[in-house]
Amino acid sequence: MNDAFDRIDPVRAWAATLAGAIIALVVGSLAFPRRVYDGFVWKYFWGPVVADGTGSTCARRVDGETVLLDGASECQRAAGVVAEPGYTTISTVSYALILVFALVGVVFLLQRLDIGSGHGFFFALFPFMLFGGALRTVEDASIALLRAGDPAIPFPWSGLLISPLIYFTVFFVTLAAVLLSVAAARRGPVDRYEYPLAGIGTAALVVTVGYLGWLANTTGLLGFHPIVSIVTLGGATLIAALAWVGTERYAPEVNAGTGYMGVLVVWGHTVDGIANVLSLDWASALGLPTYTPKHVVNSAIVDVTGALQPESVSSAIGTAWPFLFVKVGAALFVVWVFNEEIFEESPRYSMLLLVAVTAVGLGPGTRDFLRATFGI
Structure with a gap:
């Protein structure tokens, strides 16, 4: 087992991990767009960028469409996946x-x-x-x-x-x-x-x-x-x-x-x-x-x-x-x-x-x- 690990090229392992993660996100987003893309990629990464970059209070994602909202009350009542500018845990x-x-x-x-x-x-x-x-x-x-x-x-x-x-x-x-x-x-x-x-x-x-x-x-x-x-x-x-x-x-x-x-x-x-x-x-x-x-x-x-x-x-x-x-x-x-x-x-x-x-x-x-x- 140790010999097998010793033969692994760290650089190639790193590159393979990077490629695997990208492929998993792309395939997951295409196969399960509402759960993977809307619920994870968009909500935590791209959605906050959209809300921030457009000067909106928040952005929401419903049925594959992005809607920009202004006002805290609108964001609280919004249905679908909601993203606000800034960071989350x-x-x-x-x-x-x-x-x-x-x-x-x-x-x-x-x-x-x-x-x-x-x-x-x-x-x-x-x-x-x-x-x-x-x-x-x-x-x-x-x-x-x-x-x-x-x-x-x-x-x-x-x-x-x-x-x-x-x-x-x-x-x-x-x-x-x-x-x-x-x-x-x-x-x-x-x-x-x-x-x-x-x-x-x-x-x-x-x-x-x-x-x-x-x-x-x-x-x-x-x-x-x-x-x-x-x-x-x-x-x-x-x-x-x-x-x-x-x-x-x-x-x-x-x-x-x-x-x-x-x-x-x-x-x-x-x-x-x-x-x-x-x-x-x-x-x-x-x-x-x-x-x-x-x-x-x-x-x-x-x-x-x-x-x-x-x-x-x-x-x-x-x-x-x-x-x-x-x-x-x-x-x-x-x-x-x-x-x-x-x-x-x-x-x-x-x-x-x-x-x-x-x-x-x-x-x-x-x-x-x-x-x-x-x-x-």
């Missing part, structure tokens, strides 16, 4: 499983290219994490303009910027940048692939944020609240610095494996925490639109805090503040888990996993603070 778990599976595939690619085991790989990919959140904000701006009658990006093209498709969009942009950068390094124009890779990511980020600024300046429908960016980025930098100094002094083993990468992990998740607190608890004080939590964990924390915390305290400081402490604590735990032994045993997979963990916090956090900054 099933979609969140599915994304996590897809992410882990995709990471394995990327590890095989990095092994073939012989890159991705050094810290420089992590730092070079950092701008792409910010770029993903900024790109999602472009879709938010397009939806805001859609409500005024003229979207910046029409649907279904805007669907490429909405979860879960935006993950594939950013992935393929990043993959193209990696391949171009590796080719540039091996053909002589640059010494290391990390430099052009970081440059491409930074350029993509600057262009995307610049486009948001252009929309805010030319359409008159978006706002500009720089205090949100200042507080979010400044607060995250301060907290990450304090976390680094504190752990280096009292628990240096926390940073032993990640080094300065750990600072960016904490910084990225702190950006997410602060952006959520500002958007949910201080929107009216900052003159921002009203926001609601879209993530399952964030929503649960707000609900529990509101139930346990006295109303007078909630009125004074809000109910989202524990999310910041959860994010910082979780980030420090992750940094501690990624010790030297993990990187020695599987450097490429560990590096990619650390990139993914950072992006999970920084991507949504970037989107949240940019939305608030531009009043979207």
Whole structure:
């Protein structure tokens, strides 16, 4: 039995699993369209994209037809399969499983290219994490303009910027940048692939944020609240610095494996925490639109805090503040888990996993603070 397993090519096994999953979904959707496609694929993946991309409160699927609805009461009374913008427990778990599976595939690619085991790989990919959140904000701006009658990006093209498709969009942009950068390094124009890779990511980020600024300046429908960016980025930098100094002094083993990468992990998740607190608890004080939590964990924390915390305290400081402490604590735990032994045993997979963990916090956090900054 062990000999049989030893003869299995991991790359071919991964590719066969991917092909099998795709075939199962396609065949299942064709053979059982109401149960497989409408009840699973559409409800948890494409339906939320349709509702989000068209600016609808929800979308429903009845007899193979999609109907867009506006208003919470209409959505509650709607028959058939109903999908709302945002995440559910099933979609969140599915994304996590897809992410882990995709990471394995990327590890095989990095092994073939012989890159991705050094810290420089992590730092070079950092701008792409910010770029993903900024790109999602472009879709938010397009939806805001859609409500005024003229979207910046029409649907279904805007669907490429909405979860879960935006993950594939950013992935393929990043993959193209990696391949171009590796080719540039091996053909002589640059010494290391990390430099052009970081440059491409930074350029993509600057262009995307610049486009948001252009929309805010030319359409008159978006706002500009720089205090949100200042507080979010400044607060995250301060907290990450304090976390680094504190752990280096009292628990240096926390940073032993990640080094300065750990600072960016904490910084990225702190950006997410602060952006959520500002958007949910201080929107009216900052003159921002009203926001609601879209993530399952964030929503649960707000609900529990509101139930346990006295109303007078909630009125004074809000109910989202524990999310910041959860994010910082979780980030420090992750940094501690990624010790030297993990990187020695599987450097490429560990590096990619650390990139993914950072992006999970920084991507949504970037989107949240940019939305608030531009009043979207």
